[in-house]
Amino acid sequence: MEELVSLCKRRGFIFQGSEIYGGLQGFYDYGPLGVELKNNIKAAWWRTNVYERDDMEGLDASIIMHRQVLRHSGHEATFSDPMVDNKKNNKRYRLDHLVKDQKADVIAKVAEAMGQTAENFPAVVAALNANPAQASEALRAAGVRDPFSGEVGEWTEPKPFNMMFKTTIGPVADDESYGYLRPETAQGIFTNFKNVVDSTSRRLPFGIAQIGKAFRNEITPRNFIFRVRELEQMEIEFFCAPGTDEEWHEKWLEARLSWWEAQGVPRSKIEILDVPKEDLAHYSKRTYDLMYDYPTLGHEEIEGIANRSDYDLGSHTKNQSELGLVARVEENLDSIAKLTIPHPETNKPVVPFVIEPSAGVDRAMLAVLSEAFTKETLENGNERIVLKLKPHLAPIKVAVIPLARNKAELVDLARSIKNDLQKLGLGRILLEDSGNIGKAYRRHDEVGTPYCVTVDFDTVGKGEDASLTGTVTIRDRDTLAQERVKISDLSAYLQAKLR
Ligand code: ATP
Structure with a gap:
């Protein structure tokens, strides 16, 4: 992980946010290559889930939302994590993180005190979250240490901490003029459900996608x-229609695993966690968490696939009592919309x-x-770092490299090849005229550029082999194989490899 973090900074993928002022914890900026990789991941997701399906619409809702949205969604009351303070140094921790960071024997003691075993950590977390007083006693009895000071802490009883960012809207800051930055994009989809149905005439089942x-x-x-x-x-x-939800839940699990596989994240590295009942979010009937095996972190959630029942639309709709809702929802006297759709069979x-x-x-x-x-x-004993990204995700698709940067003829031809390739719409094509071919290859291995195209003296008819005039060298990132290809065949060659 450390090497990856350092590569991300060195090559311009990811920087600490507000770094020149000492940084801001929990905020990161995506650099020249990071923004490309991120855009490519999002485009791959959109392509699979919107363009390649016939049952999906897209949406881009606003980030700041009416406080009523996040009140009726349940977030004001329940979008919180239990936190504990160490009275000795006033440090504050998320309860489950604190326990997870302890030595194995301490975790085992906490688990036992909560009537669980350390092997089933999600159940330990659920028990801790559900029983604050008992949790506090368990931390004390197990001798839980402060990760910052390393000493045994003096822990307060866990208290909920709401994780939403609140902000003032408009010029006057009073009790009424606040909103929230959305803690999930989902709520924008629920509040637009009726708009999307009315404007697209969709029938069940269908989905709305948003990034x-x-x-x-x-x-x-x-x-x-x-x-x-x-x-x-x-x-x-x-x-989807009630009663078909469990089947759709399974289908989505399968679809999502296969999407991850296509991005180079294999199923064998993802564990499917069927979230224990006690640990389910307030809206969930059942949730599968996809737990990817991150280097040094171990299995952690990369995606949640939740069956949210009729909780969300049921919470945001008017006339709740007439709609036969299955989920337990809070009364809503604020919504002005009825969030229903005809049942595909009964039309009701x-x-x-x-x-x-x-x-x-x-x-x-x-x-x-x-x-x-x-x-x-490598064969010569040298080590190389290479990002074996799937070509569709690579931030730079092709680097076009003139062998010498002070030879105008080579640089001009390389630039014109770059411009032609750029027009194919494959993504970013880079003119790499730093002059040192060895360094250029190393850099492009490290940032995952699938192909390097080199323009040399043979290309312009000034080398030793006249038969190579009008050809360039293509170097394959993974196999390191080099091939001579005619400039006139280059577009077709790369299109076939990169599509
Ligand atoms: P965790 O248990 O790790 O806090 P969560 O269960 O709160 O995650 P969800 O509410 O299910 O997460 O959010 C859906 C997805 O959003 C997660 O699977 C994760 O990929 C992403 N996500 C959630 N919180 C964060 C975060 N703080 N930083 C980065 N990604 C996040």
């Missing part, structure tokens, strides 16, 4: 871009069930980079 920023005031942001306070999500709310208005595959873009980046990061020993 966008979400904000969570995490108590302990950490592990690089794994847990941040400003994150990006790729979310689908898939609406129904509040659909929702399956929600929700993936984090930042966590996707980390997984994709981790899988791609490779160290190889």
Whole structure:
């Protein structure tokens, strides 16, 4: 992980946010290559989930939302994590993180005190969260240490900490004029359900997909871009008739695993966690968490696929009592919309069930980079670092390199090849005229550029072999094989390789 973090900074993928002022914890900036990789991941997700399906619409809703939205969604009351303070040094920790960071014997003692075993950590967390008083006693009895000071802490009883960022809207800051930065993109989909149905005439089953920023005031942001306070999500709310939800839940699990595989994140590295009942979010009937085996972190959630029942639309709709809702929802006297759709069989208005595959873009980046990061020993004994990214995700698709940067003839031809390739719409093509071919190859291995095209003296008829005039060398990132290809065949060659 350390090597990957350093590569990300050195090559311009990811920087600490507000770095020149000492940095801001939990915020990261995506650099020249990071933005390309991120855009490519999002484009791959959109292509699979929107363009390649016939049952999906897209959406881009606003980030700041009416406080009523997040009140009726349940977030004001329940979007919180239990935190504990160490009275000795006033440090604050998320309860489950604190326990997870302890030595194995301490974790085992906490688990035992909560009537669980350390092997089933999700159940330990669920028990801790559900019983604050008992949790406090368990931390004391197990001698839980403060990760900062290393000493046994003096722990307070866990208290809920709401993770939403609140902000003032308009020029006057009073009790009424606040809103929230959305903690998930999902709510924008629910509040637009009626707009999308009315404008597209969709019938069940169908989904709405959205990619966008979400904000969570995490108590302990950490592990690089794994847990941040400003994150990006790729979310689908898939609406289906009650009774068909369990089948759709399974189908989405399968679809999502196969998408990850296509991004270079194999199934064998993902564990499917059937989230224990006690640990389910307030809206969930059942949730599968996809737990990717991150380097040094171990298995952590990369995506949640939740069966949200009719909770969300049921919470945001008017006339709740007439709609036969299955989920337990709070009364809503504020909504002005009835969020129903004709049942596909009976045609009677129904509040659909929702399956929600929700993936984090930042966590996707980390997984994709981790899988791609490779160290190889070459035949000559040298070591090389190479990012074996899938070509569709690579930030730079092709680097066009003139062999000498002070030879105008080579540079001009390289530039014209670059411009022609750029027009193919494959993504970023880079003119790499730094002059040192060895360094250029090393750099492009490290940033995952699948192909380097070199323009040399043979290309312009000034080398030793006249038969090579009008040809360039193509170097393959993974096999290191070099091939001579005619400039006139280059577009077709690369199109076939990179599409
Ligand atoms: P965790 O248990 O790790 O805090 P969560 O269960 O709260 O995650 P969800 O609410 O299910 O996460 O959010 C859906 C997805 O959004 C997650 O699978 C993850 O990929 C991403 N995500 C959530 N919180 C963060 C965060 N703080 N930083 C980066 N990505 C996040």
